Amino acid sequence: MYVPEQRSSLADLKVGTTGKISSIELDGLLRRRILDLGILPGTQVQCVRKSPAGDPIAFRVRDTTIALRSDDASLIKVYPG
């Protein structure tokens, strides 16, 4: 059985690859925002592109594209899926 890497996050996803959310370690307004956009534990997210400077990063989730700063994305943990 595959053991998911512990500290892998949205920010680690390579462009074109997908992952499933395991936990969201943000708090406050940002956490609620992320949840309201449907980025929830178990949701599949694809990294679609990075901005010219590498940050922010755009993700495909529930047929929409959402850009997040890498600092924030690194607090959204994922497992392969």
Added chain:
Amino acid sequence: MNGTVKPMTTLAEVCAEADALRLSSGNALGDAIVSDIYANAEEIARKVVAHKPQDKSAWDAKLDDILTSRLLGYPIMLALLGMVFWITIEGANVPSGMLADAFFAFQDRLTEWFQAAGAPAWLHGVLVLGLYRGLAWVVSVMLPPMAIFFPLFTLLEDLGYLPRVAFNMDSLFKKCKACGKQALTMCMGFGCNAAGIVSCRIIDSPRERLIAILTNNFVPCNGRFPTLIAIATIFVGGVFAPEYGTAVAAMVLTGLVLLGIAATFSVSWLLSHTILKGEPSSLVLELPPYRPPQVGAIIYRSLIDRTLFVLKRAVIMAAPAGAITWILANTYIGDMSIIGHLAGWLQPFGYAIGIDGFILLAFILGLPANEIVVPILIMSYLATGQMMEFDSLEELRQILLSHGWTWLTAVCTMLFCLLHWPCTTTLLTAYKESGSVKWTFLSFLIPTLIAFAVCFAVAQTARGLGLA
């Protein structure tokens, strides 16, 4: 309470009960509720939505690959900006000339009517040479570029390009501890700084919103474009062969805008490290799909909502300003008009920053609306105290040259125009949005100080090096 239905339970009691339940579940109910609603949405979507297989190479993904690419992302933004300016300048030339001809032909008719009616010369002066001419300039010079710029801009907005600009620019804003959405508010500022400041509402963090409000003025609005375009065309474009004139003017304008953006970043950085200290908050930016533009809606929105709105404001400001300027220029104290006295008093300040007293005075009198700076300047330059008839920029060039303009005057005037204080509408909007006199005052003070400092540095350097 008259014995009507009275709640048997108070809100406070129910709240206490709810809080107890929430805490006993480890505060996880809020998250669970969101997840559960989405689970319902997923279930419904699974039942009713059928995705047919799609070819992976969807055109909008390809377009995004180009528009946000490491190599081309920034150059394309710059090229688009330059192109919008080029189309605006090139396209506005002919209709501007035609409008000016029509207005000045009508002015001759007005003069005849005034003479036939036996109206006193001063009345003719105030109403025709002052009010009407100020109005004519604003309409003929402002309307065509606005009627081209706004639809072009609305087109980019409608296509969905602007969120990509914010996406591309965010890392720079992050370095200044500001928000990438500030890029969107700057885009709005191109149309009108007051509108740009209102659009700062999209920024969640109050600190970052204030930064965006305080720096919006560094994006030249449509009221300042005609001034910049005219001077760029006369003094820079005019040096080159006519067929390159527009392209060169567009490049100068693009350069000025870049300078304004540089000022935005510098001031944002400075504010974030001084009076608006704080860490950058987060950015959650949706990149909606590109959508085919709706031509009808674009024309309606850009012409009715934006062009006519800005024009109406300019006209309301320009009419009285024209009349007042005429009076100031034609009322003599001693052997000089009031405007002459004022300009004389301002002359040392103007000279120090590379311009002259008349130009500085025009900027001060133009506080109600940036559009009227040039008409005021021309009116006060002319010895007769009225705007000369000119329907071409060549005549404007002659007026300016005969009043001692050099390349340095042109550069400093453009810089001052780009960086100086916001107009009254913008200040009022900053007050409404920030709700604070202090921040409103700073939104006046910061650009003013920067405009004087930059123009002073440029003028003194140029003179010191013997270039002017």
Added chain:
Amino acid sequence: MKWYQDTPCRETHGRVLREHFGVAAEAGQYIIALAGNPNVGKSTVFNALTGLRQHTGNWPGKTVDNAQGAFTYRKKPFLLVDLPGTYSLLAHTVEEEIARDFICFGEPDATVVVLDATCLERNLNLALQVMEITPNVVVCVNLMDEANKKKIAIDFPALEKELGVPVVAAAARKGEGLDALRETLYQVSTGARQSNPRRLTYSAAVEEAVQKLLPNVQRLVDHKLNPRWVALRLLDGDKAFLESISRYLDLQLNWEAPQEVAAL
């Protein structure tokens, strides 16, 4: 069980609308709220329905845009109130608070939720939340032209059955589906068409907590609000909602006094 009133008191209603929401409705005018995520063509729908009869400003005391527009359909006057574009109504921002309070306390005769056909799942999240507050919902699935291009097919009869409220397919930019939307709004506002909105299923822990809280909430809100929804908000620990609801409950109690004086 039916928790909602059939005839909200018009007098209080008019006052709430004016004072809290800056909405001045004329007598007999049906109030329609327009909700939706950002970027779903909500303003296109708004413009298409109201044309030039618009009024824009701010929500009272807030720096958030407010647009209202009037239209007439089948000789009935309607007032369309454009709510801020939001992803949710769980009120973490001023915009969400305004949208939620208007749908909840402004008691519109109908609420249109505009959805993007190309990302229905995320948009349904908002629609389901609205349906928990009020049964008088019309779901308008917009951008059908884009969905067709992307080869996304939506089974509308099934969607309507799942949601239990009227669903209209539209491509507002092309003017498609607007007649159906007007007709549906007319039917829902006049009460000619009754809805039976889907009751959301919650996980066991949430449902258990709701059931514990429900009896007392029911007594508190007394058929004026959906008690299930109020219970969920309280469990969510939404502090801003507490302020809104206590203000609203106060108002509901206070209007009864002057009314009786008037009756003397």
